[in-house]
Amino acid sequence: MFQVPAKTQYAIRALAHLARSGGDSAARISSAQNISVKYLEGILNQLKLSGIVVSDRGRGGGYRLSRPASEILMIDIVAAMEGDLRPVECVDDSTVCSMEAFCMPRRFWLGLKDSVEGYLKSVNLGDLAEEPLVTFCGTGQKKEHDNV
Amino acid sequence: MFQVPAKTQYAIRALAHLARSGGDSAARISSAQNISVKYLEGILNQLKLSGIVVSDRGRGGGYRLSRPASEILMIDIVAAMEGDLRPVECVDDSTVCSMEAFCMPRRFWLGLKDSVEGYLKSVNLGDLAEEPLVTFCGTGQKKEHDNV
DNA sequence: CCATATTCCTACTATTCCCATAGGAATTTA
DNA sequence: TAAATTCCTATGGGAATAGTAGGAATATGG
Ligand code: FES
Ligand code: FES
Numbered sequence: 001m002f003q004v005p006a007k008t009q010y011a012i013r014a015l016a017h018l019a020r021s022g023g024d025s026a027a028r029i030s031s032a033q034n035i036s037v038k039y040l041e042g043i044l045n046q047l048k049l050s051g052i053v054v055s056d057r058g059r060g061g062g063y064r065l066s067r068p069a070s071e072i073l074m075i076d077i078v079a080a081m082e083g084d085l086r087p088v089e090c091v092d093d094s095t096v097c098s099m100e101a102f103c104m105p106r107r108f109w110l111g112l113k114d115s116v117e118g119y120l121k122s123v124n125l126g127d128l129a130e131e132p133l134v135t136f137c138g139t140g141q142k143k144e145h146d147n148v
Numbered sequence: 149m150f151q152v153p154a155k156t157q158y159a160i161r162a163l164a165h166l167a168r169s170g171g172d173s174a175a176r177i178s179s180a181q182n183i184s185v186k187y188l189e190g191i192l193n194q195l196k197l198s199g200i201v202v203s204d205r206g207r208g209g210g211y212r213l214s215r216p217a218s219e220i221l222m223i224d225i226v227a228a229m230e231g232d233l234r235p236v237e238c239v240d241d242s243t244v245c246s247m248e249a250f251c252m253p254r255r256f257w258l259g260l261k262d263s264v265e266g267y268l269k270s271v272n273l274g275d276l277a278e279e280p281l282v283t284f285c286g287t288g289q290k291k292e293h294d295n296v
Numbered sequence: 297c298c299a300t301a302t303t304c305c306t307a308c309t310a311t312t313c314c315c316a317t318a319g320g321a322a323t324t325t326a
Numbered sequence: 327t328a329a330a331t332t333c334c335t336a337t338g339g340g341a342a343t344a345g346t347a348g349g350a351a352t353a354t355g356g
Contacts, residue, residue, distance in 0.1 A: 001156060001226060002264060004149045004235045004257070006315065012253065025331065039316055045333065058324020059330040074256070078149060087152045104276050105160065108222070109152070115267040116150065119260055128252050154344065173302065187345055193304065206353020207301040 001087070008081045010035050011043050012128065015065070015077060018053065019129035023064035043081070050080035069129050075120035085113050149235070156229045158183050159191050160276065163213070163225060166201065167277035171212035191229070198228035217277050223268035233261050 013033045018024060026044055030037040044063050047053045052072060053063045065072065078085075087109045161181045166172060174192055178185040192211050195201045200220060201211045213220065226233075235257045 001152045001230055002150065002233050002235055002261075005313095008149060009236060009253075016253075027331080036316060038318075041332075042316095042334095048332095055332060056324080057322080057330095057332045059328095060325060061323085061331050063332090082149055085150050087150055088157060104278075105157075105164075108271055108276060111271070112264070112267055113150075115263055116260070119263040123256055123259070128256060130252075153342095175302080184345060186347075189303075190305095190345095196303095203303060204353080205301095205303045205351075207299095208354055209302050209352085211303090 005082065007043060008078060010040060011047060011077055011081050012074075012125075014040060014043065015047070015052070015069075015072070015125055016129045018063060018065050019069040019125055023062055025062035029063075047077075047080055050076070052076060052080055065125075068126070070124050070126035072125040073121050074123045074125070074128075075117060077125070078120055085117060087113055153230065155191060156226060158188060159195060159225055159229050160222075160273075162188060162191065163195070163200070163217075163220070163273055164277045166211060166213050167217035167273055171210055173210035177211075195225075195228055198224070200224060200228055213273075216274070218272050218274035220273040221269050222271045222273070222276075223265060225273070226268055233265055235261055 010033075014029050014035065017029050017033055024032075026041050027037055029035070029044075030040050035043075044053060044055070048055050048063070051066055054066045055061065055063050088106075090103075090106055158181070162177050162183065165177050165181055172180075174189050175185055177183070177192075178188050181188075183191075192201060192203070196203050196211070199214055202214045203209065203211050236254075238251075238254060239257050239261060
């Protein structure tokens, strides 16, 4: 139930890179973090639409965080990439059923959702960016470093 | 990152049914819970291999819980259907990388995993089975009841 | 002893989602 | 005006998910 998509992992690594570099182009993030350029472009665009990064087009342009890394919660990043957490349909779609408060399974899933959300709200991008990270962390590619 | 597969939802509903009925055949669970019989058979078999239910073959046979519902934790069910929780590869596969303690992203994912596991260990099947549940809960099918 | 109910096993299919790749248009600046 | 860059859209391969299908093995009740 709980595989984090590569896309989300890439987003986190790209943002950690931005947090430490203060801003960079897709091409440079791509080579520093070894993420496919074209794929990364789409990810950064998505992060931009969610207001997490801002971009400058044209020569000399690139991406920057829209606010301090400490103010970007991990849940913001996850939500930007995957939408709101929704373990099962009826948790956030009231048209699916009308049982709500009386349905035990729903309460169970809701509890799970709260638990995950609580954690994702308790960590921010600054927490990650301050520390060393392995370049390919989590994606099972190589084993090198990028400590800026 | 967090869609619960139909399979797992079916497993939970099937087990809640067993907890309340004290035992039943795949065919009857199927019609009570409106889950495809053949698909359900496979699910029940998987639950049997994990030791959550026991089965009797032949006429008059069927499935029963292997132990009291209160002793079956939700994490047991999830693990039976989906294997161990693993948000990212290197969380439980030490061959992926060697950074471990020093890698911040890894600590982050590990924390997420702990948070989810903690919750799934805090709820047991008895908690679910004691209360009303909507027949199609979570799967977005219909809106009926099954209060045994 | 045999018809029937049942689990158990294996193979197949359809659909959806994920992970990219590709090409180029639009924009900015040096 | 050339180069660097974001931005947009379309396509494809592969894996996972959800479900189907047929029948073998097994036990029971009559
Ligand atoms: S890549 Fe394995 S700990 Fe980060
Ligand atoms: S089916 Fe919606 S609350 Fe259970």
